[in-house]
Amino acid sequence: MATKIDKEACREAYNLVRDDSTNVIWVTFKYNGSTIVPGExxxxxxxxxxxxxDDIRLFGFxxxxxGDAMSKRVKFALITWIGENVSGLQRAKTGTDKTLVKEVVQVILLLLVKMTTMMMIVDFSTVLSGLPNTLYLLLFLIFYICF
Structure with missing residues (x-):
């Protein structure tokens, strides 16, 4: 069965993260059967x-x-998480399902396709503080290759 996405519900969750007036800094998009819906x-x-x-696949925004005290900038990342215990068929479908999520999540700094827990523990604000925008992707690619 083809995967679908609840665009309206996912867009509401996406806008919560983008809204400066809320404290929400992340949202997940999970599978409910063959439909992608907002999670936590x-x-x-x-x-x-x-x-x-390890046993789920999800998308996180x-x-x-x-930045520093003089110049704060807000950045966003779309993360595709595939746990180690997810079957091969579900792993493959997640790659194609990502296009559905990208229809809702249209403003992203970078797309991290595979992450380990070690990578996610990194404090983004410390690592990226003061770096020019053009170096963000390079930094993450180097970090991704090393770990």
């Missing part, structure tokens, strides 16, 4: 990391702040 949302990165378990 939160105000702390640690709770997002706990959502990414995360907000983080970079």
């Amino acid at each position: 949302q939160g105000t702390e990165y640690q709770s997002f990391i706990q959502e990414c378990t 995360v907000r983080f702040t970079t």
